[in-house]
Amino acid sequence: MNVLDAVKSRKSIRKYLDRPVEDSKLNTVLEAGRLAPSASNRQEWRFVIVRESGTRKRLAEAAGGQTFVGEAPVVVVACAKTDGRVMRCGQLSYPIDVAIALDHMTLAAVELGLGTCWIGLFEETRVKEILGIPEDIRVVQLMPLGYPVDPTPVEKSRLPFDMIVKYDHW
Numbered sequence: 178m179n180v181l182d183a184v185k186s187r188k189s190i191r192k193y194l195d196r197p198v199e200d201s202k203l204n205t206v207l208e209a210g211r212l213a214p215s216a217s218n219r220q221e222w223r224f225v226i227v228r229e230s231g232t233r234k235r236l237a238e239a240a241g242g243q244t245f246v247g248e249a250p251v252v253v254v255a256c257a258k259t260d261g262r263v264m265r266c267g268q269l270s271y272p273i274d275v276a277i278a279l280d281h282m283t284l285a286a287v288e289l290g291l292g293t294c295w296i297g298l299f300e301e302t303r304v305k306e307i308l309g310i311p312e313d314i315r316v317v318q319l320m321p322l323g324y325p326v327d328p329t330p331v332e333k334s335r336l337p338f339d340m341i342v343k344y345d346h347w
């Protein structure tokens with residue numbers, strides 16, 4: 178599978194098989210994240226890998242009761258150990274850097290037959306309590322990971338080029 182195939186095949190997975198993710202596959206997914214670029218190569222990302230089923234269920238509750246989050250065999254809790262650095266362009270670097278790493282992971286997962294879903298709907302303080310995450314660490318996203326019930330790629334609902342791309346000037 179090439180990168181574009183993975184981009185086209187990835188979709189949000191909200192139903193997972195009751196099948197564990199092999200350690201080798203999990204490590205390959207994490208390696209794709211580890212190799213991601215980051216501002217000044219600061220690599221502020223930190224990942225808590227949750228496999229324990231009771232903890233996954235508690236995370237699902239902290240994610241607004243999105244039960245599928247706890248049904249995946251793995252939940253990647255993507256964190257940042259950050260000093261809140263703002264780049265010259267005015268943007269915080271850590272949410273961008275963590276997102277790049279996670280996106281690498283979503284594409285590596287597709288190649289391995291695995292599925293993911295970005296989860297931004299969660300209560301950070303509850304997630305930190307559940308996992309014992311220190312106060313100075315930010316939780317950026319949750320990401321369930323597992324074998325999809327239905328891996329078939331779907332047509333993506335996206336804006337057309339002429340709405341999102343401008344050439345040479347706005």
Ligand SMILES: Cc1cc2nc3c(=O)[nH]c(=O)nc-3n(C[C@H](O)[C@H](O)[C@H](O)COP(=O)(O)O)c2cc1C
Nearest residue numbers: 187188189190191243294295296297298299318333
């Ligand atoms: C930053 C971010 C946060 C998201 N949070 C959630 C979420 O909490 N729950 C959920 O079911 N989907 C969530 N999604 C998934 C989006 O709804 C989904 O990516 C979008 O509708 C496009 O569909 P696709 O991923 O199947 O291509 C999130 C996606 C992103 C990128």
